[in-house]
Amino acid sequence: MTRPGQLHLNAFLMSVGHHEAAWRLPESDPYADLDVEHFKNLARIAERGRLDSLFLADGPVLWDQVGRRPSGVLEPTVLLTALAGATRHIGLIATASTTYNEPYNLARRFASLDIVSGGRAGWNIVTTAGLDAARNFNLDALPAHKERYERAAEFVDVSLKLWDSWDDETIVADKESGVWGDESRIYPPAHKGDYYSVAGALNVPRSAQGHPVLVQAGSSENGRNFAARYAEAVFTAHQTLSDAQEFYDDLKRRTAEHGRDPDHIKILPGIVPIIGSTVAEARELEAELERLIRPEYALQQLAVLLGIEASRLSLDGRLPADLPEEEQIEGAKSRRTLVVNLARRENLTVRELIGRLGGGRGHLTFTGTAVQVADEIEHWYSHGAADGFNIMAPVLPSGLAAFVDQVVPILQERGRFRTEYTGRTLRDHYGLPRPANRNTAGRQTVTSA
Numbered sequence: 529m530t531r532p533g534q535l536h537l538n539a540f541l542m543s544v545g546h547h548e549a550a551w552r553l554p555e556s557d558p559y560a561d562l563d564v565e566h567f568k569n570l571a572r573i574a575e576r577g578r579l580d581s582l583f584l585a586d587g588p589v590l591w592d593q594v595g596r597r598p599s600g601v602l603e604p605t606v607l608l609t610a611l612a613g614a615t616r617h618i619g620l621i622a623t624a625s626t627t628y629n630e631p632y633n634l635a636r637r638f639a640s641l642d643i644v645s646g647g648r649a650g651w652n653i654v655t656t657a658g659l660d661a662a663r664n665f666n667l668d669a670l671p672a673h674k675e676r677y678e679r680a681a682e683f684v685d686v687s688l689k690l691w692d693s694w695d696d697e698t699i700v701a702d703k704e705s706g707v708w709g710d711e712s713r714i715y716p717p718a719h720k721g722d723y724y725s726v727a728g729a730l731n732v733p734r735s736a737q738g739h740p741v742l743v744q745a746g747s748s749e750n751g752r753n754f755a756a757r758y759a760e761a762v763f764t765a766h767q768t769l770s771d772a773q774e775f776y777d778d779l780k781r782r783t784a785e786h787g788r789d790p791d792h793i794k795i796l797p798g799i800v801p802i803i804g805s806t807v808a809e810a811r812e813l814e815a816e817l818e819r820l821i822r823p824e825y826a827l828q829q830l831a832v833l834l835g836i837e838a839s840r841l842s843l844d845g846r847l848p849a850d851l852p853e854e855e856q857i858e859g860a861k862s863r864r865t866l867v868v869n870l871a872r873r874e875n876l877t878v879r880e881l882i883g884r885l886g887g888g889r890g891h892l893t894f895t896g897t898a899v900q901v902a903d904e905i906e907h908w909y910s911h912g913a914a915d916g917f918n919i920m921a922p923v924l925p926s927g928l929a930a931f932v933d934q935v936v937p938i939l940q941e942r943g944r945f946r947t948e949y950t951g952r953t954l955r956d957h958y959g960l961p962r963p964a965n966r967n968t969a970g971r972q973t974v975t976s977a
Contacts, residue, residue: 530910531909531911531912534943534944534945534946535905535906535909535915535916536580536794536796536916536917536957536958537916537917537936538579538583538619538621538763538796538917538918539570539573539574539919540585540798540920541570541583541584541928542924543597544556544557544558544598545922545924546920546922547800547817548596549819549822550817550923550924551598553817555923558598559598560598560924561598561599561600561601561602564610567610568610570924570925570928571614571615571618573928573929574618574928574932575618577931577936578617578936578948578949579618580958581618581619581648581650582618582621583621583652583763584607584608584623585623585652586603586624587623587625587658588625588656588661589660589664590660593828595822595825604623605622605641608621608622608641608645609644609645612645612646612648617949618648619648619649619954620649620650620954621650621651621652621741621743621954622638622650623654623745624637624638624652624653625654625655625661626653626654626656626680626683627665628664628665629683630724631686631687631724632690632726634651635686635690635730636690636730636732638739639730639732639733639734639739642735642736642737642740643732647735647736647952647954648954649735649737650741650743650954651742652744653680653742653758653759654744654745655673655746658670658832674750677750678722678723679723680754681757681758682721685719686717686721688739688966689719689726690717690729690730691734691735691738691739691740692739692967693715693716693717693730693967694713694714694729694732694733694734695710695714696968698710698713698714698733698734715967716728717729736953738962738964738965740954741760741954741955742759742760742761743759743762743763744759744762745764747764747765752775752779752782753782755779755782755793756786756788757786759793760792760793760794760958760960761793761794761795761796761958762793762795763798763918764797765891766797766866766913767866767869767870772797772908772914773912776795776912776914777912780793791959792960792961794916796914796916796917797892797908797917797918798891798917798918798920799892799905799919800893800920800921801919801921801922801927801930801931801935802817802895802927803896803901803927803931803934804895804896807895810897813922813923814895817922817923818883821882821883823843823879823882826882827843827878830867830878830881834847834851834852834864834868835852835864836848843877843878844878844879845878846871846875846876847878851868867885891918891920898930898934899938901931901935902939902942906939906942906944
């Protein structure tokens with residue numbers, strides 16, 4: 529099977545690497561998670577490889593136990609503003625929760641980032657699983673999975689209204705007449721819904737992209753429906769080609785059913801590439817990282833994901849047979865199912881499962897040479913499992929540099945990836961159209977009546 533065209537590559541940045549033990553390597557700086565210069569260096573490496581975008585995960589909660597790994601997380605839109613000044617082309621995507629934010633403030637933050645960066649911003653929309661986050665926001669219980677997605681839909685609808693509350697020609701800046709802006713080209717949302725009431729227009733003009741690229745990262749039934757309705761890029765996790773193909777076909781079909789062009793939603797599974805000059809060298813790095821995992825921390829995180837007490841897990845035993853079903857989980861439903869299926873399919877002990885999850889938390893981990901990594905990426909792309917990949921380097925910056933300097937040139941030589949940036953916005957990189965202002969057509973109709 530041969531699929532024409534070029535794929536998309538995004539750099540998912542996390543502290544000193546996605547592997548939970550990366551900070552223990554001699555090369556790693558255990559304080560880098562709070563060092564802006566560290567992230568500027570990573571952004572420049574990614575831009576050197578002509579990658580489409582970089583991505584910062586986030587959540588309104590202290591992740592994990594601080595004993596386990598570097599746990600400081602700078603607020604991503606603030607950090608990306610600094611990275612915007614250190615780069616010229618690469619897209620800048622930040623995670624923000626619809627459950628623990630308000631539309632006006634968040635729409636303003638992302639519109640500001642989009643303007644500061646010259647049209648390179650993207651918003652990874654999450655509903656946020658986990659009781660700990662709820663308790664940080666005056667809640668005693670995690671809102672139900674379905675409710676979180678209902679709230680998210682209204683949140684995005686309001687954000688879109690806010691981003692369209694200025695016309696592209698609102699600013700006239702006519703010094704002679706003394707008119708800075710055309711008041712008739714301001715469109716207050718006047719929104720009253722089930723979760724939000726937002727009256728006035730945004731205080732930030734419409735950006736070069738129209739609005740930031742909308743990204744989504746959930747694969748449950750609710751998540752798929754939400755992505756089909758709103759998302760322009762989807763970050764997802766799959767362990768097998770067949771699972772990825774099923775997800776890809778299903779989401780493209782759902783997108784078409786919503787009246788959208790399926791080519792306007794880019795599906796980017798995560799991959800953790802452990803790269804060596806030989807397979808043996810790559811395996812050696814993989815083994816060293818797994819050796820440095822502290823299983824007592826990993827056990828607790830796995831138990832939370834599965835919805836059980838950690839005391840039910842034995843490192844040298846298999847997962848319990850009577851785990852809660854997906855519909856009983858109010859947290860990360862799709863990730864729970866992926867992990868359980870992985871353990872059952874490969875008959876892994878809990879210790880082996882923890883090792884498999886240490887690098888990518890359920891994302892595909894691939895260990896080999898640069899050519900083998902390029903082959904795997906191209907194979908998934910060519911066989912309709914992905915439009916590209918979310919690159920999750922196990923160790924940073926060395927893993928990202930290895931991917932950029934060794935894997936990207938192979939994909940470029942094969943005609944699978946750009947050799948230069950040809951546009952200036954994230955929409956240009958992803959091949960996405962600039963959305964029309966929903967209010968402009970109505971205004972023109974009134975004017976011509």
